[in-house]
Amino acid sequence: MRFLCLFALLLLPSVTSAQAGDPADEFASFDRFLAEFREENSVPALSAVIVRDGQIAWEGYYGWADDEGEVATSADTTYKIASTTKPIAATAIMAEALAGGLSLDLPMRADEGFADTCDWLSQSPIPFGSGGEDRHGNAVSAMDCAKQLTLSQMLDMRANGEDFVYNPIAYARVDRAISGAGGRDLRAIVRDRVAEPAGMRNVALGWRDPEGGDALRFLAPPFHPVDGRLVKQVLPDDDFRAAAGIIASPLQMAKFDIAFDSGVLIPPALIRELVEADIGPLGDYRRGWFLEDWNGQRLLWHSGWNEQKGSALYLKVPGKRLTLIVLANTEAIWWDNSLVKAEVAQSPIAQRFLEEFAR
Structure with missing residues (x-):
């Protein structure tokens, strides 16, 4: 019965809204595209928000946020936003540094476990650890454990050398380096420097966030298609790090986006x-x-x-003052992006959005 409910919910229509004053059909084509994408990829719950000129321009909510088909996806539905945590955490760290709460020059080895992590990672079969090539043949440098890596370099993904290599495991040590150097807990930094000034509500900074509000109550549980069936997955138990861990809705992420662009969080010159x-x-x-x-x-x-x-996409087009945020409770949004090449234009959702609104 549960599997029947899951497949039935894939056929349900979306709930969308546009800001007053916009042409009624401006986002209709993109709305249909996301609705079809969800059905074709067997995604139970998918939520999307478009921000334009510092305001919410459009919202789309598709499917159901439970495994019985009783709770429709809505503006309240939350997701584990995975690595889209990184720009939020990095912005908070920049703001903390500007306020004198930490130095961007602090060494990552202030984390007493960083050296052991680097030694293990650089000898592991993980491509961003021991090196290799991406699917285009671009070289992926091995992690450089002799390098005296700083927090600033880590925020730029320079743990592997002069050029960027996407290294989420090393990035996940950022909060340990900050606390090891005597800085505040990262959860407090992000809450004070980003969440509160941006007006973000019902956002959990990890499972153990005492100020997480209703983020856990509204969480869409994860699913994965297996042999034509949607199978509910065990929730990941990792807590909050600079690399991942935030639980939020796209609407609350949009509040961060609006505050980021307006200069509320960090000076416009840095943007x-x-x-x-x-x-x-x-x-x-x-x-x-x-x-x-x-x-x-x-x-x-x-x-x-x-x-x-689960999966997520957070895409900004600053020249158009335009942002797209999409979250899902399967991995369908992920497109196996490279470790050494920025290629969001390879994402089917990003392609459609850019062609419709940013060309």
Whole structure:
């Protein structure tokens, strides 16, 4: 009976809204695309928000956020946002440094376990540890354990050398380095420097967040298609790190996005540096963001992936003052992106969004 409910919910219509004053059909095509994407990829719950000119321009909620088909996906539905935590955490760390609460020059070895983690990782078969190639043949450098890595370099994903290599395990040690150097707990930093000033509510900074509000109550449980069936997955038990762990809805992430662009969280000059930075043909990674150029537009973005449990896309087009946030409770949004190349334009959802709204 449970599997019948899960497949039935895939056929249900979406719930969408557009801000007053927008043409009624402006987002209709994109809405249909996401509804079809959800059905074709067997996603029980999918939520999306578009921000434009500092305001919520459109919202779309698809399917059901439980395994009995009784709780429709809504603006309250939350997800584990996986690695889209990184730009939020990095922004909070930058704000803490600007306020004098920590130094971006602090060594990652202030984390007493960092050296052992690096030694293990650099000898492991994990590509961002011991090196190799991505699917395009681009070299993935091994982690450089002799390098005196700083917090600033880690926020730029430079644990493996001069060029960026996406290294989430090393990034996950950031909070330990901060506390090891005498800094505040990362949860307190993100709450004080980002969540509160941005007006984010019902956002849990990890499972153990005492101020998480209703984030856990509204959480869409993870699923994975197996042999034509949607199978409910065990919830990951990892807590909050700079690399991942936030539980939120796209609407609350949009509040971060609006505050970020308005200069409430960090000075606009720091955002301009990301938009104007010179990047190579493979793109770059700076301060928690992938940087990529597409048709003359600078893109800031991040993906999120919990294997067989959930996925996310957070895509900004600063030149258009435009943002897309999409969360799902399967891994369907993830597109196996490279460790050394920023390639959000390979995402089917990003492609459609960019072609419709950013060209």
